[in-house]
Amino acid sequence: MGIWQRYRLRLRRRRWRVRAWYRRRELTPVRDQTAQIRADSVLLFATLRNERVRLPYFLRHYRNLGFGHFLFVDNGSTDGSLEYLSAQPDVSVWSTQQSYKAARFGMDWINGLLARYGHEHWCLTVDIDEFFVYPFCDTRPIRALTDWLDTYRIRSFSAMVLDMYPKGPVDAVPYREGQDPFEIACWFDSGNYMISQNPRFLNLWIQGGPRARTMFADAPAKAPSLNKIPLVRWHRSYAYESSTHMLLPRGLNLVFDDGGGEKASGCLLHAKFLSTLPGKVAEELVRNEHFAGGREYRAYDAQLRSNPDLWTKWSEKYINWRQLEILGLMSKGNWA
């Protein structure tokens, strides 16, 4: 890596930060309770649109883990999500009607909020259908993890997306508000993930799982990326490069050990394949605000029409994080 390329990456990071700064005016504060944030609070950032039915369980999951404050960007919800969030005691929410796509799929907004409120805090950036699990998450709060990372001066923590799906068609069992989505979508693929390294940003590129298996079996290069680095001890000079798949400066992407050992890592259980999906797909196909011209959503549409069952006899039923650890999907690393 020459000086020239390093310089170009630096320019790139500057560009994302400038964009984030510029687009902050697209956000209107609806409820700003950021004064509550304490120096040691662990923060959660998310962008959403029309996710009202998912929100109660989402907040419950992350409150149980001990997150201190939630910062949401509501992108034009019409189902009462915004009203619901503004009534919460530990939530700050901004609203925008601007294009999700033009804001680099929401990343400009999130980068802006991270720079403003996330500086020197541990920040988790997720989607509303992603549920973070990490080693010992059933007995140790998130602060235990971040304190441990602090003692090793680790600033970023990897959590691969694990697509969860039900047995049978996704809309066979309707999802009720407040319900644990993994009561329905409790299956996952345990060992068909493909990894390579991105030479430019140094991150690992992970693909696979049920989406690659069923919707992208003929075009695996287009299968969605599953690598994510959602938990970062943020500094105002950082920027998410593309979704939370990778970060700049790129040293933050080195969340894996290349000398044979295992670093600690978690998973983002992805509750996309629920009864809420068909409605979402129909809406997003019209809106066309998603990555790569909504390629993914077109594939979902085709899949939902032709063969709505993602389950196979080799699907694994989710029990807990220890199971994911044993299967080699995540690791405790040196944490005991």
Next chain:
Amino acid sequence: MSVGFIMLCHTALDRAAQVARHFSTAGCPVVIHVDRRAGPAAFDGMRAALGDLRNVSFCARFTCEWGTWSLTRATIAAATQLLDRHPDIGHVFLASGSCLPLRPIDELRAYLAARPGTDFIESVTTADVGWTVGGLDEERFTLSFPFAFRRQRRLFDAWVAVQRRLGYHRAVPKGIVPHLGSQWWCLTRSTLSAILTDPRRPEFDRYFRRVWIPDESYFQTLARLHSPAIESRSLTLSKFDYTGKPYSFYDDHLQVLRRSDCFVARKIWPHADRLYDAFLRTDPPRGELVEPNPAKIDRLFAKAGERRTLGRPGLYMQSRFPRQDRENGKTAAPYSVFHGFGDVFENFDAWLSKVTGGRVHGHIFGPDRVELAGGERIFNGALTDSVALRDHNPRMFLTNLIWNTRGERQCFMFGPRDNQSCNWFMATDPNAQISVVTGAWALTLHRNAAMPFEKVRAEAARLQRIETEHLSILRSMYVKARVRIWTLAEFVENPMEPIQTILDEISPRAPRRPSEAPRMRDFAGFSQFLQKLKNQGMQPVLVGDFPAPSEEARPAQRQRPYMVR
């Protein structure tokens, strides 16, 4: 006689105060040193919280920097104060603010009372310890370390380099032999006061002031001068990882801590409410004086360290992606590759799976389909038979297959028609057992009567080129796999002997030899076929020295050759 505690605190002072109160109410005097870097508000808060306890006092405060003399100086100040103010104590126990007593204080008191003259301090010579981190073993004592390791790392490293370059060596004071050990000790009054009142102490202090991490060597060395009976172990349960950082204890360690029977554990995560609640209750002593037994915790942490440094062999995942040659096991388990066997035998995979009991796949790298065992479309770990997915990352396909079926040996067929991109990977994998019959592809070509000979010739040339390339890999000096190579001609001469060797290697304790051999394919007309290839200018060298057409008279080959002759 009682035991007194020294507590060195820098953060989580509320927890430290809680522990100090526990010691104090059990009748043990406590002297607390609070790092000067802890703010005045926190310090005043702690002082106020312990104001009602007459046997708790605070000593002069120093700014403490890890690895420097300041920590030892604080310990000396606290120890002096403790001995001066409490003439009745027999032992002094050095603890930190993040320590937690695991057993009732009365048990500790009884344990020490039963060993009145014994000093519990881990103290070993540098030559004998393997746990020093950073490569500075002997040099801790012979170089000078005026800079802080954590804060002034560059200066620290540069200064070490300069001294090494100049060959600088400090003289160790006469009469002492440097010893190292855990910072947390429990000394008798007589040993401790002998150390503190030694007339040569100014000389020793001057020396240790520039030693690296003197808190792990000052008392450990000087105790050797004054102690009548050293028990070289620490009563504090404290485990360090491969980087020299202490492991923390959390709520879920409650049971394993209880069973360890150690007196004090370090370090406790300050928010581990359950641990503090459980261990700071004043339980009556159990009356039996069991020895501390931290073996279980040792194992727990040893495993964690191993996982972090070596990892699970053959696992490729989001936080373990070893670069080439650092894999510590390229694949998770042994597997067998049968190159050309499918061409020589009919239903070789079915036969092999019957004989070995392992999982036998067809050509999993085949060009048209991933031929999973039993013709399955989906396999362990939800791997599929999609060629596109496999070819997107063939190496991960292979490593996933082996990882997903840990505990069951995988065998598969291979040949020059297949995807060749894993050839180097398999050849350099000690888990691979690769058996090759070269030129066997010719037999299958020969059977394909429908193909016009022009195409057959071109295909033969292509397959021979691919196989030659593969063979050059298998014959290179980098090979780590168990490789066996026969030409087709050699192999059909006596096929069962090589097969038996392979089988013995796959399952060395197999109960009995297979009674039935696999059925060989029809060789009729094969020699003519080879001759025809040669006549067209294509020399099938990899087939080996097959008999010329005239000699061909081996109808017996068609039958099943029985193993036991």
